[in-house]
Amino acid sequence: MKRRKFIKYSSAGTLLINLLPQQLFAMQQFTEEELIGKGTPGLYGDGFQVRKEVYDAFVKMKAAAQKENIDMEVVSGYRDFFRQKAIYERKYKKYTEEGLSPVKSIEKIIEYSTIPGTSRHHWGTDMDIIDARGKHEGDVLIPDKFHGNGPFCKFKEWMDKHSESFGFYLVYTDNGNRKGFKYEPWHYSYKPLSGPMLKEYRKIDIKEMLIKNELLGKEHLSDDFIDRYRRENVLDINPELL
Numbered sequence: 403m404k405r406r407k408f409i410k411y412s413s414a415g416t417l418l419i420n421l422l423p424q425q426l427f428a429m430q431q432f433t434e435e436e437l438i439g440k441g442t443p444g445l446y447g448d449g450f451q452v453r454k455e456v457y458d459a460f461v462k463m464k465a466a467a468q469k470e471n472i473d474m475e476v477v478s479g480y481r482d483f484f485r486q487k488a489i490y491e492r493k494y495k496k497y498t499e500e501g502l503s504p505v506k507s508i509e510k511i512i513e514y515s516t517i518p519g520t521s522r523h524h525w526g527t528d529m530d531i532i533d534a535r536g537k538h539e540g541d542v543l544i545p546d547k548f549h550g551n552g553p554f555c556k557f558k559e560w561m562d563k564h565s566e567s568f569g570f571y572l573v574y575t576d577n578g579n580r581k582g583f584k585y586e587p588w589h590y591s592y593k594p595l596s597g598p599m600l601k602e603y604r605k606i607d608i609k610e611m612l613i614k615n616e617l618l619g620k621e622h623l624s625d626d627f628i629d630r631y632r633r634e635n636v637l638d639i640n641p642e643l644l
Contacts, residue, residue, distance in 0.1 A: 432602045438611060439524030441482035450479035454533040456592040460529065463568040464625075472557050475534035477542060477588065480526040483615070487518035491618045499567035504622040512635055513584055519611050521634060522573065527596035530588045531640065548587035558587055566642075569594050575640050582634035593643055608632055 435441040445451035452460070464474040490511060497507035511517075532542050536553030548558040565571070571593050574586040609628045612620055614631040637644070 430598065432599055433485075433490060434606055434611075437524065437599060437603045438485060438519040438615075439481065439521065443482055443526045445526055447476070447479060450476040450529065451526070452476075452479045452529060453595060454591075455595055456527050456529075459569050459592055463565065463570060466564065466568075467557075467560055470560060471535065472560055473534040473559070475532050476529045477532055478523065478530040479528075480641065481521060481523040483524065485522070486516060486521050487615075487617065489515055490518050496620050503626075504619045508619055508622065508627075509543050512631065514586070516583075516635070517612065517631070518617065519615060520608060520631075522596065525596060525599050527599060528573065528589060528591045530586075531557075531561075531590055532588060543586070543588055545585055545587055554588075561590070565590060566593075569643050571640055573639050573643060580638050582636075582638040591643055597643060603636075608636075 433441060436443060443453055446454045446457040460474075460476070470584075475511055493505050493511045493515060495503075498504060502510065509519075516522075530543060533554050533556065536547075536552040536557065538547060542554075546552055548554045561570075561572075569583040569592050572587065573589045573591050574580075574583045576585045576587070608631070609623060609625065611624060612628075616623055
């Protein structure tokens with residue numbers, strides 16, 4: 403090979419190697435269908451599903467945690483639009499039948515659950531994780547179980563120290579000034595991929611998308627509500643993920 407061509411190819415290879423993972427993922431194209439949970443992303447996992455890049459990083463993190471007697475278990479990974487819609491509409495019917503107004507019902511739903519088409523779980527980058535070795539009863543996704551003498555406090559302490567080195571960041575932090583979804587010490591996002599996806603997601607007209615998808619109670623989603631939901635629930639997250 404001629405020296406000039408060798409330099410050209412070597413320089414190109416060095417450039418790709420030196421690119422950060424997030425920069426490489428940013429080069430990918432994400433369709434609106436993917437971003438709202440109606441796409442067909444390649445998914446991997448045993449008992450849960452996420453994108454391959456996320457799965458590979460999780461396997462490495464899980465192996466590291468096992469050395470300290472922590473057995474990571476994914477409670478929830480990828481959820482498509484239709485699964486999220488079923489969750490949302492079941493709660494909407496329950497709360498309205500109990501006497502709450504449609505608007506109050508939606509506000510109660512979004513304390514912890516997302517409106518379909520707006521969930522980070524649609525991306526295959528986010529997971530709800532616990533420690534399978536933590537002895538517990540009832541619902542596992544309770545903040546108190548991750549602190550003090552809770553069954554998952556050792557897991558949380560380990561994640562606070564190590565998760566970011568594997569690319570995983572807590573999404574809904576315990577910050578008193580943060581609005582939107584309540585604190586979720588179990589919900590982690592793989593930043594190298596979810597960062598570029600959020601950037602693309604911000605271009606979507608959420609209200610138009612929800613009206614088009616025939617959501618229960620959509621007539622009560624005013625412009626003011628959607629603006630606030632986008633600002634507080636979609637974007638008021640761990641600033642490291644923005």
